[in-house]
Amino acid sequence: MRIKWVEQMFDKIEPTFSEGGKLGWLHSTFDAFHTFALTPKTITRSGSHIRDAVDSKRSIIVVIIALLPALLFGMWNIGYQTYQANPGFFNSQSSFLNFWWFGFVRMLPMIVVSYLVGLGIEFAFAQGRHHEVNEGYLATGLLIPMIVPVTTPLWQLALAVAFAVIIGKEVFGGSGMNFLNPALVARAFLFFAYPTHMSGDKVWIASGWWGNDAIAGATPMGQLATGNMPSASVLDMLIGTIPGSTCETSFIAIALGALLLLFTGIASWRIMLSVFLGGGLMGLLFNAIGGTTYLDLPFYYHFLIGGFAFGAVFMATDPVTAAQTNTGKWIYGLLIGAFAVLLRVANPAYPEGMMLSILFMNCMAPLIDHCVVARNIKSRQSRISRTSGSTGKEAHNG
Amino acid sequence: MNHCINVNKGLDIPLGGDAERIVVDMRSAERYAVKPPDVVGFTPRLLVAEGDAVAAGQPLVEDKRDPRLTLPSPVDGRVAAVVRGEKRRLEAVVIEKQQATSGAHAAAPSPLKAESPVWWMIKERPFGTIANPDHKPKGIFVTLRDTNPLAPDLAFALKGREHDFEAGIAALSAFAEVHTVQPTGPHPAGNVGTQIAAISPINKGECVWMVNAQDVATIGHWTLTGEYRPERLVAVGGPAAKAPKYYRLLCGTSIARIAEVQLMNPAYPSLGGTEKSTRIISGSVLSGTAVEADGFLGMYDQQLTFIEEGDHPEFMGWLMPGLKKFSFSKTFLSGFTGLVEKTGLLKQSGIPAPTYTFDTNLHGGRRPLMFTGNFERVFPFDIYPLQLLKACIVGDVELQEQLGIYEVEPEDFALCEFVDPSKTEIQTIIREALEVLRKEATA
Numbered sequence: 001m002r003i004k005w006v007e008q009m010f011d012k013i014e015p016t017f018s019e020g021g022k023l024g025w026l027h028s029t030f031d032a033f034h035t036f037a038l039t040p041k042t043i044t045r046s047g048s049h050i051r052d053a054v055d056s057k058r059s060i061i062v063v064i065i066a067l068l069p070a071l072l073f074g075m076w077n078i079g080y081q082t083y084q085a086n087p088g089f090f091n092s093q094s095s096f097l098n099f100w101w102f103g104f105v106r107m108l109p110m111i112v113v114s115y116l117v118g119l120g121i122e123f124a125f126a127q128g129r130h131h132e133v134n135e136g137y138l139a140t141g142l143l144i145p146m147i148v149p150v151t152t153p154l155w156q157l158a159l160a161v162a163f164a165v166i167i168g169k170e171v172f173g174g175s176g177m178n179f180l181n182p183a184l185v186a187r188a189f190l191f192f193a194y195p196t197h198m199s200g201d202k203v204w205i206a207s208g209w210w211g212n213d214a215i216a217g218a219t220p221m222g223q224l225a226t227g228n229m230p231s232a233s234v235l236d237m238l239i240g241t242i243p244g245s246t247c248e249t250s251f252i253a254i255a256l257g258a259l260l261l262l263f264t265g266i267a268s269w270r271i272m273l274s275v276f277l278g279g280g281l282m283g284l285l286f287n288a289i290g291g292t293t294y295l296d297l298p299f300y301y302h303f304l305i306g307g308f309a310f311g312a313v314f315m316a317t318d319p320v321t322a323a324q325t326n327t328g329k330w331i332y333g334l335l336i337g338a339f340a341v342l343l344r345v346a347n348p349a350y351p352e353g354m355m356l357s358i359l360f361m362n363c364m365a366p367l368i369d370h371c372v373v374a375r376n377i378k379s380r381q382s383r384i385s386r387t388s389g390s391t392g393k394e395a396h397n398g
Numbered sequence: 399m400n401h402c403i404n405v406n407k408g409l410d411i412p413l414g415g416d417a418e419r420i421v422v423d424m425r426s427a428e429r430y431a432v433k434p435p436d437v438v439g440f441t442p443r444l445l446v447a448e449g450d451a452v453a454a455g456q457p458l459v460e461d462k463r464d465p466r467l468t469l470p471s472p473v474d475g476r477v478a479a480v481v482r483g484e485k486r487r488l489e490a491v492v493i494e495k496q497q498a499t500s501g502a503h504a505a506a507p508s509p510l511k512a513e514s515p516v517w518w519m520i521k522e523r524p525f526g527t528i529a530n531p532d533h534k535p536k537g538i539f540v541t542l543r544d545t546n547p548l549a550p551d552l553a554f555a556l557k558g559r560e561h562d563f564e565a566g567i568a569a570l571s572a573f574a575e576v577h578t579v580q581p582t583g584p585h586p587a588g589n590v591g592t593q594i595a596a597i598s599p600i601n602k603g604e605c606v607w608m609v610n611a612q613d614v615a616t617i618g619h620w621t622l623t624g625e626y627r628p629e630r631l632v633a634v635g636g637p638a639a640k641a642p643k644y645y646r647l648l649c650g651t652s653i654a655r656i657a658e659v660q661l662m663n664p665a666y667p668s669l670g671g672t673e674k675s676t677r678i679i680s681g682s683v684l685s686g687t688a689v690e691a692d693g694f695l696g697m698y699d700q701q702l703t704f705i706e707e708g709d710h711p712e713f714m715g716w717l718m719p720g721l722k723k724f725s726f727s728k729t730f731l732s733g734f735t736g737l738v739e740k741t742g743l744l745k746q747s748g749i750p751a752p753t754y755t756f757d758t759n760l761h762g763g764r765r766p767l768m769f770t771g772n773f774e775r776v777f778p779f780d781i782y783p784l785q786l787l788k789a790c791i792v793g794d795v796e797l798q799e800q801l802g803i804y805e806v807e808p809e810d811f812a813l814c815e816f817v818d819p820s821k822t823e824i825q826t827i828i829r830e831a832l833e834v835l836r837k838e839a840t841a
Contacts, residue, residue, distance in 0.1 A: 001712060036714075039715030039759075041759065043708055046826055047808070047812065049684070050683050051761050052727070056768060057762060058819070132764075175765075175766065175768065319771070376801070383601060
C-alpha cells in the first residue's frame with residue numbers, strides 16, 4: 001500500500017536530517033521513524049535480485065503479537081488477584097472488564113517506562129555510532145514489564161532497563177552482538193539488587209491502583225519452597241489464575257503465543273521442545289529419588305509454575321543468545337530445562353531457576369556451537385585423509 | 399555414470415512468468431559479444447583489432463597465463479568494437495555477423511583438447527574458473543535439470559541434439575568419469591554444487607569439472623564435425639516479461655531484439671526512453687547479472703529474466719497482512735493462505751489462492767546476523783552456512799577451509815541470501831572470500 005502524503009512529508013523533511021542538513025546529527029532517529037512509517041525503497045544491487053518479504057521488523061512484530069495473549073491475560077489476572085485477596089476492593093463492580101482495567105492501569109506505566117528508557121538509550125547509541133536503530137528492543141521492552149512482580153517500583157524498573165540495555169547489549173555492539181538475553185539481564189539485575197522486591201509473599205498482589213504496596217499471597221513456587229504442595233489446582237495453573245510475575249502465569253495464553261511463533265518459524269521448535277523435554281526428564285529423575293514434596297512433585301507441575309513456560313517460549317528461543325546450530329539447539333534447550341528444575345528442587349532458597357538457567361546457558365551457547373562445529377570440521381578432515389593419495393591430490397601441486 | 403539424487407532442503411520460489419514452449423529462432427541475430435570477465439580465472443590478451451574479419455571458432459582473446467585457452471568468435475563476421483572498462487580492462491569483444499565465405503570450415507572430426515574453441519565451456523571447482531587442462535579432475539559433472547526459478551527445461555532444450563550430447567559426454571570421458579545427474583526436489587537440487595556435495599564432495603587439493611548440458615552438445619558437435627556452433631535454447635521469462643517463451647540463439651547474442659518484444663514499458667533508457675522500471679537479468683534471478691536492454695547474454699547463461707524494479711516505499715509494510723508477499727517464513731498472511739491452499743480448503747471457501755508479487759525491493763534494512771535456523775533449511779550441504787559465512791566476513795582463511803569453502807560457489811548461497819531477514823550480501827561475501835583463496839592458489 002502506498003500513501004502519497006506520508007511519502008511526500010518524509011521526502012520534504014529528509015534533507016533537513018541528511019548529512020549536512022540542519023538536523024543531520026539526528027539522522028538515525030529520523031531514519032528509525034522513516035523506516036517505521038515507510039518500508040524503505042532500497043533495491044537489491046547484486047546477488048539475489050529478489051528477496052524474501054521478511055525482515056527484522058516483521059520478525060520482531062510477530063514476537064510482539066505472540067506476547068499479546070499473555071499480556072492481556074496478565075492484565076486481567078492482576079485485577080483478579082487483587083479481588084481474590086481483597087474482595088471488597090472493587091466494591092460491587094467486580095466485573096471482568098474492571099479487573100482488566102485495573103491491571104491495564106498498573107501495567108501501562110511499567111511498559112511506558114521500559115520503552116522510554118530503553119529506546120532512549122538505543123537511539124542515543126545508534127546516533128553516536130551512525131547506525132540504524134535496531135528494532136530488537138521493541139520486543140525486549142515489552143518482555144521486561146511482563147516478567148517482574150506488579151509492585152516493582154518504576155525507578156527500579158528504569159534502572160534495570162538501563163543496565164540491561166547498556167551492559168547487557170550496547171557494550172557488545174548492540175542487538176545481534178549481545179550474548180545474554182537483555183530482558184533476563186534486567187530481571188536478574190532486579191533480583192540481585194532488590195531481592196525483597198522480587199521474591200517472598202508480599203510482592204505479587206497489588207493493593208491499590210498505584211504504589212508498591214502489596215497484599216500477602218504466595219505463588220505456587222513460594223509454597224513449594226516452604227515444603228507445601230501448591231494450593232492452586234492444575235486447572236488454575238493452566239488458565240493462570242494464580243499469583244506470579246505479571247504475565248507469566250497462564251500456560252494457555254503462553255501456548256497461544258508459542259503456536260504463532262512456531263507457525264511463523266520465528267522461534268526454534270527444537271529449543272522450545274527440548275526445554276520442556278529437559279525439564280520433564282529432570283522432574284522424572286527427581287520423582288524416582290523422591291522423599292520431599294518438591295522431589296515428589298509431578299514433573300508437569302514444573303511446566304505450570306513460575307516462569308518455566310514463559311521462559312521456554314519467549315526467552316530461551318531468542319535467536320541471538322541461543323545456540324545457533326540445530327544440534328546445538330537441542331543440547332541448549334535440554335540443559336535449560338534440566339538446570340531450571342534442578343535449581344528449583346535442589347535449592348529451594350532460590351525461587352526461580354528458569355531465569356538463571358537460561359542466562360547460564362546463554363553463556364554456554366557459543367561453547368556448545370563450537371563443539372558441534374568442531375565435529376563437522378573433524379569429519380571433513382578425516383574425509384581428506386581418507387582420500388589423500390588418490391589422483392586428485394596432485395592437481396593443485398602440478 | 400548416471401545418478402539420481404533427491405534433495406529435501408531447498409525452496410522453489412513461485413516467481414511467475416514461466417517460458418511457454420514456443421521457440422523463437424534467433425540464430426540469425428546480428429550482434430554478439432564475447433565477455434572475458436564472465437570467465438573466472440581468465441586473463442585476456444586481445445588477438446584481434448576492430449574491423450578484423452573473423453570466422454566462427456577463431457580465437458578473439460587468449461589467456462595470458464596459458465595461451466592454449468581461448469575465447470572464440472561465435473559466428474563468422476567482423477570485429478565491430480572492443481569494449482574496455484576501468485583501467486583498460488577488456489570487457490567485451492563485439493562481433494557483427496557477416497555472410498561466411500564458403501568452405502571456411504574444415505569439416506572434419508576434431509578431438510577435444512585445451513586448444514579447442516569449446517574448451518572454455520568446461521568450468522572447474524573450486525573457484526568456478528575455466529578448466530585448467532593440466533589438472534586431473536576427480537569427476538566431470540553435468541546436471542540434467544536446472545532448478546533455478548524460470549530455468550529452461552533441459553530435456554526440451556536438448557531435443558534434437560541427443561546425438562551431439564552423447565558425443566560430448568564421450569569426449570569428456572577421456573578426461574575423467576562423467577557424472578550426469580538427474581535431481582529431484584526443490585532448488586538448489588539442480589545446482590552442480592549440490593550434486594557434487596551429494597556424490598563426491600571436493601576436498602582441499604582436489605578439483606572437479608562441470609559443463610552445462612547444452613554446452614556438452616556443443617562440445618559433441620565440435621568433436622563430430624569440427625564446426626564451432628555454440629547454440630543455446632534460452633528461457634526468457636519473469637513476471638515483467640510480456641510473452642515468456644524460448645529463444646534458440648547462439649551464445650553471447652545481443653538481447654536488444656528480445657528486450658524490444660518483452661519489455662512492458664518500451665521506454666527503456668538504452669532504447670531511447672527515460673524510465674527504468676524493469677530489470678533485465680542475464681541468468682537466474684537468484685544469481686544472475688543485471689544487463690542493459692542493448693546488452694548481451696552472459697557467456698554461461700541460459701535464461702533471461704525480466705523483473706520489476708521495486709524502488710518505491712510501502713506504508714508500514716512490516717505491519718501489513720501481506721496477502722501477496724512471498725516469504726519463506728510464514729510471517730505474512732500469505733504464509734497461512736499458502737498453507738491452506740495446499741489442503742484444497744481455500745478453493746472450497748471461495749478465497750482466491752495467493753498470487754505473489756516480486757520485485758527488486760530489498761524488503762527491509764540491513765542488520766547484524768540476528769536470526770538463525772533459516773539457512774540450514776535451504777542449504778543441502780554438510781556445511782554450517784552461518785558459521786562459514788562468518789568466517790568469510792572476518793577473513794579467517796584457515797577456518798573457511800575447515801568449514802568447507804572449497805565445496806561452495808556464491809550461487810550455492812543464493813537461497814540463503816534470499817531468505818535472510820538481515821539482508822546480508824551473502825553471495826558477494828562468499829565470492830570475495832573465494833577470490834582471495836583463488837589468487838593465493840594461483841600465485
